[in-house]
Amino acid sequence: MFQRFILPTLKRLVTLIPVALGVCLLTFLLLHVAPGDPVRLALGDKASAEAIATRRHEWGLDKPLWVQFLDFVVGIFHGDLGDSITLNEPTATAIAQRLPPTLLLMAGGTLIGIVLALPLAILSTKKIGGFFDEFMRVFVALLQGIPSFVLGTFVIILFGLQLKWMPVGGYGTTLMDHLVSIVLPSITIGIGLIPVLFRGFRQAILDSLESDSVAFGKAKGLPDGLLKRDYVIRPAAVDTVNLIGLQLGSLVGGVVIVENVFAIPGMGNLMMSAILSRDFPLVQGVVIVFAALVTVIYLLTDICYTALDPRGSMS
């Protein structure tokens, strides 16, 4: 157990530290190099120079850059992400409020993606190179080229405007509202995931079909259905877990766009508004959480992969 899971996990975590620092540094530099001033934005055009200077001091923006960066990094190690300067509350509080919609959206999107892509992949591998398989490959190429905001617009027109099934934006106030509001954006994300998931599933099934164990099962004279279940679908599922994990990482990026298209008050939205208002602590906090999310997903994927697949251990 220790050898197989814990030690590699710890090792992985250690190598992540420089990456995490790099992410912080890059965010920090980008924000501070970009022209713009959070104080001026907060106080408006009419504020006097004195008022600006006072506020800048209050927010610690008059300190040298490296001190600000150091403060930030030290804060993280104390579990303190600092205070948002525009929201006037701890960054952690703001993030805690915005994280659930984003997680919900990612989960919903992935689920819909799998539900759509898996059957297509299974059908497609029934006859490799057959009509359906060829059709799917072209179709997937078509899907791949559609930017998510265009896809979102079509989803809105179709389900929201023409069929009138769903609300077309916002997040509502009750749990029921939330779940209903999340449907269309999840569909958008799900459809966007089809090309990668389909290709991945298809390849995984192909690989399993060609594997020795299938030949072995055939030799044993197993019926076709059983053979498929035990020797094709299951091993393919292992590869698939890996694939989905990797996809979730990039999914985090796609969510930023989709949240904005559908006006979902999630992390992506929070991040955009924080960047625009030059709310340095908030942007840093969100980026760290995003990066952590990606990392945790990769790590969990690895653990699942190792647990499911008797062959390997975590690298």
Next chain:
Amino acid sequence: MTGKQVKPKEYDPARIRMFSGCALLLVTLLVCFIVPILIHADPYAQDVANGLRSPYAEHIMGTDALGRDIFARLLYGGQTDLIVAMVAVIAPLILGTFLGASGGYYGGWLDTLIMRIADVISAFPFYVLAIALVFVIGNGMGSVFTAIAIVSWVPYCRLVRAEASRIKNLDFISAAKMGNLSDLRIIINHVMPNVMHQALTYAVTDASANIGVIVTLSYFGMGLVPPQPDWGQMLSEGQQYFANGDYYLIFFPALAIIIASFAFSLIGEGLNVDKETR
């Protein structure tokens, strides 16, 4: 082994995909570059009094809020977007190849540094980094190129690095080294050929993705600068008028975006097959 081996056929679906992709791209390019000359289209001529008119004889795709011809803007927008998409592939390719080759070939701290930077770039949500970069550099074509270069060199780097570090310990390389062959020559002669195909596939896929990046940035007001026509901007301008039922404002640019990216994806799909069937 499964008895489903592909028989040699008269035609190869992968090739067909690739050729139809190329043909589609060529047609799109021709339409965008030739038609405007033939019809003397002016994408800039304003006529506010005639603004927001749905398609009619004089303006077959209608006019936008400033009374400009949408068809003309669509064609000129295609020129910009397609050229940017293809040209923007070059910088990340060179950057990624250079970094990957140096890292993989020399190893050591240089390799570690490069790969950590690659990790940092990958840890960012793609669009967030691109948008942030455009903020820093400012709007316009130049910053779109730069943002794309900084964000998308990583896959090339990983690819080339793997190949470079694989071959550097091979016997014949050591022999070549002894024979005073320069590192650069070794990389060009022995690393590049092996990764060319895969890199090309990436590049085509990137071109498709780049269309997405350009129009998404423009859509958010961060990409190309008006009045230069661009599909993303046309979409975002058009969306304001949805409520009035003016779908035509977004229909045509959306269609154009999809066709162009489809062409690139098809080519990529076609290229990709060689690898799959091994």
Next chain:
Amino acid sequence: MSKTFLGKMSAAAIAITATATILAGCTNNSAGTSASGSNDKPVSGGTLIFARGGDAGNIVPTEAGGNDSIFVVEQMFDTLLTPSKDGTKLEPSLATDYKQSDDQLSWTFNLRKDVKFSDGTNMTAKDVVFSIKTASDPDLPFGFVNEGIKNVEAVDDYTVKIITKSPWAPLPSDVALFSNAIVPANYGGKSLKEFEKNPVGTGPFMFKEWKKGQSLSLVKNPHYWKANRPYLDGVTFTTVGEDNTRLMQVRGGQAHVDEGPSFTTLDSVKKDSSVNVLTFGSSQTDYLIMSNKSKPFKDQHVRAAVGHSVDKESIIKAVLNGNGTPANSFLAPTIWGYDKNQKVREYDLDKAKEELKKSAYPNGFDTTIEVVAGDSGQQTTAQIVQESLKKIGINAKIVTKDDSAAGNDRVNGTYDMAFTLSTTDISDPDELVKFVAVESGGANAMRTFFPDEKITKWASEAAAATDNDKRLDLYSKIQTEFNEQQPLVPLYYSPNIYITSKKLHDFAVNEETGAYLLTDAWIEK
């Protein structure tokens, strides 16, 4: 009012929403149309859901900056005087009456004796003294407003004397500004930070809960001094950044008020019988500004040429969908002192060419127009201006920057041409005139950095004059001179538009300051 980048980001959910159905379970919103005889008598009760594009920043009077904050402050706090609904005069509020001393150096205010804070304590002169003294700190965002005040004294429990440094005509308007709203002396024994978390005032509503970036809830103040008001049990301001989501929420009955709908959707909304489109006058004036730090624009003939090249009618059609009027002064018609007889340069490219010939750049020059990313109004206006300028030989490139970066450029004057706008919070023109037309007036003449000694002199004379006719005359001269020099082109006056549920009655906003007037508003059952 301009659409933010984020607003644009969400623009896909766009007008799409306009005809879409709403969240399940909230669709029963037709009551408003059926009950046509519903203008009966106001009824009490109900919580108003007020959907806005942005959230408040700080809701303590002295700390509030943008309108999103100010308009909330005004629900919880009162000032001594308050601007009338049409902005033409001042009305009593916490003060019943006031009077200037014969030497013109002090003002005496008599306070109402029946006013309680929302925590039940009485409001007296010492609270007023504390509030106005606190608000006079020049470090505060609106501290400059009180620069004419020398001291504030309590004469007795219900009489306050404000002493000015010199004769100061705008004083009554100054004390009517939100930053001079009355808070408990010493914040009721709390620190400012504690007070910010649970502010206490004398206004119709009091603080209940604030989820930053999402919703801010106020409830009825049980101790409010106006009898039987407010009708509403409470107000909840929700932050919904996307224009069309707000609109959809009002249509679906999830909200009663949509603030700042997009002009481009109004045509279809007006046809919708389930909502009201309310149009109020406003002091908003949009400008094309030219930086005096950019060389060509130092030349009066160049500025004049630009003035003749701006096609305001086209801009109003393309940007406001026709809902606006061309501006002929930097002051809006709702502002006292606005001179309706002002002449501005008309759109005439021949005259523009003539002016350019007389300038140091007879053959034109290259320059830039800076617009805020995602602000479709600015982008459209820029393209119209660019096209006209091209015809007279000025080659203007459009540069897009995000809100913050563009703001920086304006503050430093490091742009060539850009767009901005003004609104006012005070009924006296003094603040706005100094802000827009006086280089040393705090905003570098609307960031044009254009120095004009005559205007500077007239503006201070007007502030000190007590005779209204004399003041009007001075403000008129300022407008003429400013239009002649034209460091900025006033583009258009646009109304304040709110889309409201049919169930909401007697909702209004102040035509000058834009403040929400919710005391008389009521929701039909």
